[in-house]
Amino acid sequence: MDRRKILLLIFDGLGDRPIPELGRQTPLQTARKEHLDWFAANGVNGLLDPIGPGIKPGSDTSHLALFGYDPRSVYTGRGPFEAAGVGIPVKRGDIAFRCNFATVDPSLRVIDRRAGRIREGTKELAAAIDGLVLDHGIRALFRAGTEHRGALVLRGGGLSPLVSDTDPHAEGVPVAAATATAHEGELTARVVNAFTKECYRILSNHSVNVQREKAGLPAANIVVLRGAGIVPEIPPITERFHLRAAGIAGVALIKGICRAVGMDVLDVPGATGGLDTDMVAKATAALEALKSFDLVAVNVKAPDVCGHDGLATEKVRTIERIDAMMATLKQGLGSDVVLAATADHSTPVMLKDHSGDPVPVVIFGEGVRVDDVQRFDELSAAKGGLGRILGRDLIPILIDLAGRSEKYGA
Amino acid sequence: MDRRKILLLIFDGLGDRPIPELGRQTPLQTARKEHLDWFAANGVNGLLDPIGPGIKPGSDTSHLALFGYDPRSVYTGRGPFEAAGVGIPVKRGDIAFRCNFATVDPSLRVIDRRAGRIREGTKELAAAIDGLVLDHGIRALFRAGTEHRGALVLRGGGLSPLVSDTDPHAEGVPVAAATATAHEGELTARVVNAFTKECYRILSNHSVNVQREKAGLPAANIVVLRGAGIVPEIPPITERFHLRAAGIAGVALIKGICRAVGMDVLDVPGATGGLDTDMVAKATAALEALKSFDLVAVNVKAPDVCGHDGLATEKVRTIERIDAMMATLKQGLGSDVVLAATADHSTPVMLKDHSGDPVPVVIFGEGVRVDDVQRFDELSAAKGGLGRILGRDLIPILIDLAGRSEKYGA
Numbered sequence: 001m002d003r004r005k006i007l008l009l010i011f012d013g014l015g016d017r018p019i020p021e022l023g024r025q026t027p028l029q030t031a032r033k034e035h036l037d038w039f040a041a042n043g044v045n046g047l048l049d050p051i052g053p054g055i056k057p058g059s060d061t062s063h064l065a066l067f068g069y070d071p072r073s074v075y076t077g078r079g080p081f082e083a084a085g086v087g088i089p090v091k092r093g094d095i096a097f098r099c100n101f102a103t104v105d106p107s108l109r110v111i112d113r114r115a116g117r118i119r120e121g122t123k124e125l126a127a128a129i130d131g132l133v134l135d136h137g138i139r140a141l142f143r144a145g146t147e148h149r150g151a152l153v154l155r156g157g158g159l160s161p162l163v164s165d166t167d168p169h170a171e172g173v174p175v176a177a178a179t180a181t182a183h184e185g186e187l188t189a190r191v192v193n194a195f196t197k198e199c200y201r202i203l204s205n206h207s208v209n210v211q212r213e214k215a216g217l218p219a220a221n222i223v224v225l226r227g228a229g230i231v232p233e234i235p236p237i238t239e240r241f242h243l244r245a246a247g248i249a250g251v252a253l254i255k256g257i258c259r260a261v262g263m264d265v266l267d268v269p270g271a272t273g274g275l276d277t278d279m280v281a282k283a284t285a286a287l288e289a290l291k292s293f294d295l296v297a298v299n300v301k302a303p304d305v306c307g308h309d310g311l312a313t314e315k316v317r318t319i320e321r322i323d324a325m326m327a328t329l330k331q332g333l334g335s336d337v338v339l340a341a342t343a344d345h346s347t348p349v350m351l352k353d354h355s356g357d358p359v360p361v362v363i364f365g366e367g368v369r370v371d372d373v374q375r376f377d378e379l380s381a382a383k384g385g386l387g388r389i390l391g392r393d394l395i396p397i398l399i400d401l402a403g404r405s406e407k408y409g410a
Numbered sequence: 411m412d413r414r415k416i417l418l419l420i421f422d423g424l425g426d427r428p429i430p431e432l433g434r435q436t437p438l439q440t441a442r443k444e445h446l447d448w449f450a451a452n453g454v455n456g457l458l459d460p461i462g463p464g465i466k467p468g469s470d471t472s473h474l475a476l477f478g479y480d481p482r483s484v485y486t487g488r489g490p491f492e493a494a495g496v497g498i499p500v501k502r503g504d505i506a507f508r509c510n511f512a513t514v515d516p517s518l519r520v521i522d523r524r525a526g527r528i529r530e531g532t533k534e535l536a537a538a539i540d541g542l543v544l545d546h547g548i549r550a551l552f553r554a555g556t557e558h559r560g561a562l563v564l565r566g567g568g569l570s571p572l573v574s575d576t577d578p579h580a581e582g583v584p585v586a587a588a589t590a591t592a593h594e595g596e597l598t599a600r601v602v603n604a605f606t607k608e609c610y611r612i613l614s615n616h617s618v619n620v621q622r623e624k625a626g627l628p629a630a631n632i633v634v635l636r637g638a639g640i641v642p643e644i645p646p647i648t649e650r651f652h653l654r655a656a657g658i659a660g661v662a663l664i665k666g667i668c669r670a671v672g673m674d675v676l677d678v679p680g681a682t683g684g685l686d687t688d689m690v691a692k693a694t695a696a697l698e699a700l701k702s703f704d705l706v707a708v709n710v711k712a713p714d715v716c717g718h719d720g721l722a723t724e725k726v727r728t729i730e731r732i733d734a735m736m737a738t739l740k741q742g743l744g745s746d747v748v749l750a751a752t753a754d755h756s757t758p759v760m761l762k763d764h765s766g767d768p769v770p771v772v773i774f775g776e777g778v779r780v781d782d783v784q785r786f787d788e789l790s791a792a793k794g795g796l797g798r799i800l801g802r803d804l805i806p807i808l809i810d811l812a813g814r815s816e817k818y819g820a
Binding site: 367368369370371372383384385386387388389390393395396397398399400401403405406407408409410 | 427428434436456457461462463464465466467468469470471472481485487488637663758760761763764765766767768788789792793797798
């Protein structure tokens with residue numbers, strides 16, 4: 001049989017638990033979603049544990065698992081993936097941090113940990129500190145992310161992720177001095193502390209901040225760091241699974257995961273990662289990308305946002321918007337594509353947080369054993385022909401259904 | 411409870427995918443098979459991933475898994491199991507090859523890679539080259555298999571599997587000289603090349619070939635080698651699981667797997683490994699063997715043959731013949747036997763190849779939790795009381811149901 005393409009749809013935080021406001025149903029059980037249900041009725045369904053039963057996943061670890069990797073061997077913290085997500089071309093051995101622009105007084109006491117959620121001018125501020133050369137020739141690569149967020153990469157010999165945060169995680173206290181959490185981190189702690197000083201020196205006089213102060217806004221006059229992580233060596237998906245792959249996502253972290261596993265990240269105008277994201281545009285972009293890639297992965301962040309904010313009816317409405325996206329896909333999908341739709345984890349509205357509950361998964365395409373499940377939700381899926389699978393098993397299953405698996409043995 | 415016996419039925423390549431010719435049903439869903447379904451209705455059912463979800467197994471790796479071994483730690487290539495299958499008593503450290511009798515001209519150019527699919531006289535030809543002593547006192551053990559096939563084992567100090575094939579995998583080109591793929595393979599490559607020369611010297615004048623040439627048939631005047639593998643150390647099933655075990659199989663590879671894990675291989679007249687195999691004879695032999703063994707494993711190759719040949723209705727008919735075998739078993743089975751029926755992998759008719767789809771499994775016997783599954787097929791099994799299990803978990807489950815498990819802990 002011909003080798004086929006794979007479309008992997010990841011609806012972030014889609015899974016849920018019974019919600020009193022919805023008559024003790026989940027948003028998936030409540031929403032009108034004829035197209036999602038059509039895929040369930042014409043595909044094979046099951047439950048999926050993104051990492052393992054009862055394990056509450058982060059979006060980073062679960063996406064690694066859904067891309068076929070064991071996060072226990074390739075996940076070294078969020079920093080490296082955030083850094084890749086904001087566009088720093090990270091290298092194995094780099095040390096990466098998640099960062100905030102913050103506001104400090106001249107004694108470096110933190111007045112606002114998010115610099116008034118600054119939105120404008122962060123690119124210019126980032127450019128002013130990007131490329132700094134610190135102790136021992138260590139280079140600092142810095143990029144701004146959304147709002148006050150950013151990422152820092154330190155590159156050079158002798159670095160280690162064994163350093164504490166400079167982010168004090170509170171206001172009214174000074175920016176913390178980085179300290180080594182083990183002997184190997186001593187050089188890195190010195191470099192980080194030099195970076196803090198240089199940031200304040202450069203940023204406090206920067207024209208963006210001069211303007212902000214004139215306008216009565218808090219200056220983004222320092223960068224605080226957290227979550228040091230070493231950039232892991234991840235065998236690219238092109239080598240590991242022989243797939244030329246593209247990722248479509250609105251949020252930096254997911255873009256970073258896509259880049260880290262060797263996917264091309266496609267920009268889709270209107271794909272914001274928020275509730276206002278243009279899902280149909282994502283579907284159209286995915287169909288287009290399938291012409292040139294073997295695997296196209298799409299992340300839709302909106303259901304997770306509703307879960308974190310505790311918005312039950314908004315989550316139902318988001319699922320109905322996802323259904324419009326599925327209509328576009330149903331219309332445009334070629335017979336040379338195997339489609340899978342699932343979630344990276346549950347974000348139950350009643351928890352306002354991720355949970356370890358399994359999520360539904362449906363696989364649709366030529367050759368799939370069609371079961372008698374009629375609806376795409378957490379309980380219907382449990383009766384499907386896939387049984388209960390692990391996140392990291394999904395890509396091997398899809399590769400086999402797409403006629404791309406290699407025989408183990410003879 | 412008394413310790414009971416285990417009967418493990420492995421229907422090779424039985425699993426399938428929807429087939430348009432069968433109204434998008436699988437052969438198992440289509441076949442009339444009241445006895446197989448009786449076992450499903452009176453047993454516990456589930457899905458089984460022979461190696462792992464989505465992994466496309468070979469018959470060798472999957473049988474190792476179904477016999478309770480992790481193929482990743484005991485599988486070293488097909489050669490050693492083929493050699494055991496044709497009856498060479500292999501030892502740990504031997505280097506084994508799969509072989510063909512072939513026809514060459516005096517410059518050793520290959521005219522026919524299969525020597526006209528020679529059927530007669532191969533035992534005599536094999537005897538003429540079996541036991542050759544080559545460089546450094548290395549001994550060559552050779553046995554003929556079915557038709558033009560055979561196996562070679564090299565035994566002695568300093569050998570390595572790191573050598574290339576002498577089989578050129580094409581006609582019109584010379585027999586390849588073996589080369590070392592790493593330094594450790596140099597002695598072995600010299601020995602293999604000496605074996606090639608000796609084969610031609612001895613076989614080209616052999617009376618079987620003189621006769622063949624008179625009859626206008628291509629001479630089986632050389633042996634070409636492929637797939638060097640070192641014989642692994644496999645803890646025998648008698649020690650690993652405390653089971654005296656017997657295997658019944660028509661094909662050499664499966665016989666070899668059985669021998670390699672320490673099973674006695676029983677010869678059943680009429681068990682050919684082909685579509686014409688006498689399945690009822692196998693069932694009768696299995697019932698007889700259960701009197702003297704703790705575990706009897708039976709491989710029925712026919713459904714795999716239909717899958718590879720793309721024969722949908724023939725696969726349905728084969729399943730109906732398997733059902734006659736199940737009738738014999740149902741009739742003759744004592745209450746002291748736990749029976750399991752499953753497949754080593756799917757061989758979908760539409761693929762003409764193995765696939766990574768899970769296969770149904772049913773377990774029947776005293777003490778089994780009987781679920782409400784009524785039919786033995788890929789989708790009914792998914793709703794069974796076993797859920798989805800791994801191939802290597804089956805023997806431990808059966809050992810426990812047979813009252814033979816040991817407590818882990820207190």
